[in-house]
Amino acid sequence: MRLAFHQIDAFTQQPFSGNPAVVYRLDTWLSDNLMQQIAAEHNQAETAFVVREGEHWHIRWFTPAAEVPLCGHATLAAAHVLFEVYGEPGERLAFTCKSGALAVSRETDRLVLDFPVARVxxxxxxxxxxxxxxxxxxxxxxxxxxxxxxxxxxxxxxxxxxxxxxxxxxxxxxxxxxxxxxxxxxxxxxxxxxxxxxxxxxxxxxxxxxxxxxxxxxxxxxxxxxxxxxxxxxxxxxxxxxxxxxxxxxxxxxxxxxx
Structure with a gap:
């Protein structure tokens, strides 16, 4: 099996700054164990996996050690990959995840995350x-x-x-x-x-x-x-x-x- 991946530096316009994330666009989900092993192999702060489910993209994020319920920079990275590498149309991408509904929109030259307020x-x-x-x-x-x-x-x-x-x-x-x-x-x-x-x-x-x-x-x-x-x-x-x-x-x- 061969899987394409893309590494993005998020929250920056310059390579080697901001926060790196690896993104996989999958046709179907891999096992949890395999996704965790892949994230450990890349050894970046986050590796994101996305699968289209109807009108939404389901997104999951893994650190080298664990899956996390929410990640901003890797969502930004995933949106950049979907827009710029895979040519997703429109100005807004809808995501679902363990933390609920998310979205990323294009506004001028920036990507804008739409996340829920955290309860503290x-x-x-x-x-x-x-x-x-x-x-x-x-x-x-x-x-x-x-x-x-x-x-x-x-x-x-x-x-x-x-x-x-x-x-x-x-x-x-x-x-x-x-x-x-x-x-x-x-x-x-x-x-x-x-x-x-x-x-x-x-x-x-x-x-x-x-x-x-x-x-x-x-x-x-x-x-x-x-x-x-x-x-x-x-x-x-x-x-x-x-x-x-x-x-x-x-x-x-x-x-x-x-x-």
Whole structure:
């Protein structure tokens, strides 16, 4: 069996920046075990698999270690592949996944993710969280991810966490965030429990970040930057119970997997 794949750098216009994802457009689903093995072989933050089901595309995402319920950058990558490589018509792609209905639209030269707002609750700042991050935490929220608010962009950039300790905390991963110096807010995302010490640019975490910063700053249009080593810029908008996340994507590699 031969399967075509395409590697995309998402949330960037330049190769070797943003967040890489591998995309497979399949005719029918492979076994869960085989998809996990393929993701481990590519060893990227996410490998996305899409299968057409009626008018929608069913999408699933795998890290090298586990399947995840939602992923932004790999959805952006999948939409770029479907539009630009396979020539899908129209300006909007509808997706279904474990987290519900998603969509990606073309707006000028950007792709725009349409994701659900993530449900979170305020939680006390624990000593375990501060020890794992090695920096003071101003406030915290807990949902599928643990959100930690720091004092400044400098604190976010300087954070050198203990990944073993982070993996023991509740949730899929830990987001750190603070007001930005040139952006409305900045963030980083650590998920060692699912095989990703630090993700370069994470669309799905902005389902928590955008509602938090929209409320704190008093406006719904926000410009964000994820200040990982590769880095990436996200243009965000809160619309009721949905978060719109816009960014660019670029094809960097294509190939064939031989099984």
């Amino acid at each position: 609750a305020d939680v006390p700042v624990s000593a375990e969280l501060e020890r794992a991050l090695g920096v003071p935490v101003v406030a915290a929220q807990q949902g599928n991810e643990l959100l930690a608010v720091l004092e400044s962009e400098q604190a976010v950039r300087a954070c050198r966490p203990d990944f073993v300790a982070l993996a023991q905390l509740p949730g899929l991963g830990v987001i750190i965030t603070a007001p930005g110096e040139q952006h409305d807010f900045v963030s980083r995302y650590f998920a060692p429990a699912i095989g990703i010490n630090e993700d370069p640019v994470t669309g799905s975490t902005h389902c928590l970040l955008v509602p938090y910063w929209a409320k704190r700053l008093g406006r719904n249009e926000l410009k964000a930057f994820q200040c990982s080593a590769r880095g990436g810029e996200l243009h965000c908008r809160l619309e009721g119970e949905r978060v719109k996340i816009a960014g660019h994507a670029i094809l960097v590699a294509s190939g064939t997997l031989h099984l």
